[in-house]
Amino acid sequence: MAERVEAWWARRQFSRGVEVPYEIGTYREAWAPYPMLIRQYHPDLNAGITLTQIPPAADVLLLWQCEAGHLFAATPSEQRSRPGAERRRSAWCPECATLAKPQRVRPAGQTRTKRPRPTRPLCEKTPALPVGEPFVSECAPKPASAVEARLRADLFARLGVTPGFNAVRVSRPFFSHLEVWPDLVLPELRIAVEYDSTGKFGLEHVGAREDSDRRKDRLLRSAGWEVVRIRTGKLEKLGPHDLQLSGLGKKGVERLIDAFRDIRGPLFVDAYLR
Numbered sequence: 001m002a003e004r005v006e007a008w009w010a011r012r013q014f015s016r017g018v019e020v021p022y023e024i025g026t027y028r029e030a031w032a033p034y035p036m037l038i039r040q041y042h043p044d045l046n047a048g049i050t051l052t053q054i055p056p057a058a059d060v061l062l063l064w065q066c067e068a069g070h071l072f073a074a075t076p077s078e079q080r081s082r083p084g085a086e087r088r089r090s091a092w093c094p095e096c097a098t099l100a101k102p103q104r105v106r107p108a109g110q111t112r113t114k115r116p117r118p119t120r121p122l123c124e125k126t127p128a129l130p131v132g133e134p135f136v137s138e139c140a141p142k143p144a145s146a147v148e149a150r151l152r153a154d155l156f157a158r159l160g161v162t163p164g165f166n167a168v169r170v171s172r173p174f175f176s177h178l179e180v181w182p183d184l185v186l187p188e189l190r191i192a193v194e195y196d197s198t199g200k201f202g203l204e205h206v207g208a209r210e211d212s213d214r215r216k217d218r219l220l221r222s223a224g225w226e227v228v229r230i231r232t233g234k235l236e237k238l239g240p241h242d243l244q245l246s247g248l249g250k251k252g253v254e255r256l257i258d259a260f261r262d263i264r265g266p267l268f269v270d271a272y273l274r
Helices: 006-018 035-039 074-079 094-100 148-157 208-222 250-264 264-269
Strands: 060-065 073-076 167-169 183-188 189-198 226-231
Touching: 006 060, 035 060, 035 074, 035 148, 060 074, 073 074, 073 094, 148 183, 148 189, 189 208, 189 250, 208 226, 226 250, 250 264
Parallel strands: 189 226
Antiparallel strands: 060 073, 183 189
16 A cells, blocks of 8 residues: 655665665656656655655655646556546646546436447458558558658668558557558568657656557567667667667667667668668
8 A cells, every 4th residue: 555755765764774765866767758747746745855766666655746736646656657548738637637528427316327338340441461561551640740750761761671651460459450550661671660759748658658559569579570669758668679869860870770780680681771
């Protein structure tokens, strides 16, 4: 059961036999991908203990304050898992989330009938291709990031692989589709490239969205593909070939090509260099 931060800290002092169980900055890297949580946390509300002294997996109740001024208690795990399907800044605060999407008030005496969630049928637009086959999907979302567009142009300028594909056929459904849509598809290398950032409000590729990324990667690997994720904004690596970069450029593209060499071998990859 989660305990107040003061009691948790005192217990850690006793079990470790030191005045400061965790030095300031110990968990800075673990919290870095969550800029919104860094802004919500105030040491003066939590016995003077900084966020970088608290393990992200600690079962401890912390006080947080959102940008609207709402105070609420939550464990680190609860806060890190808040981002879900809704892309709203209010997702980081339970009170703001309720105000943004208020619950329907039922008349007195009316009981709630729990209805089974309808199963979404599989999209019929996915072509009947072998698992692992790349193709052009009409369901794939259009690229919305200028950074992704620049990365695509720079990478295809260096590699003589077939451009234009935006989907890979997989064996199990991914959000009602038997296909996934990597940011970049390199068909000859059978490598998918993803560009990940936390986004404007720190909602992207964290919490439940990270779980979706991991599931997507597993589907691609089971289809015979490998995944390289470019992780920015202090996002931690998800796979063995991911790259943590502060930005893109010629050096970033070269590091990406080096990752391809680690996966498929330099002789095979260098044969496609322009």
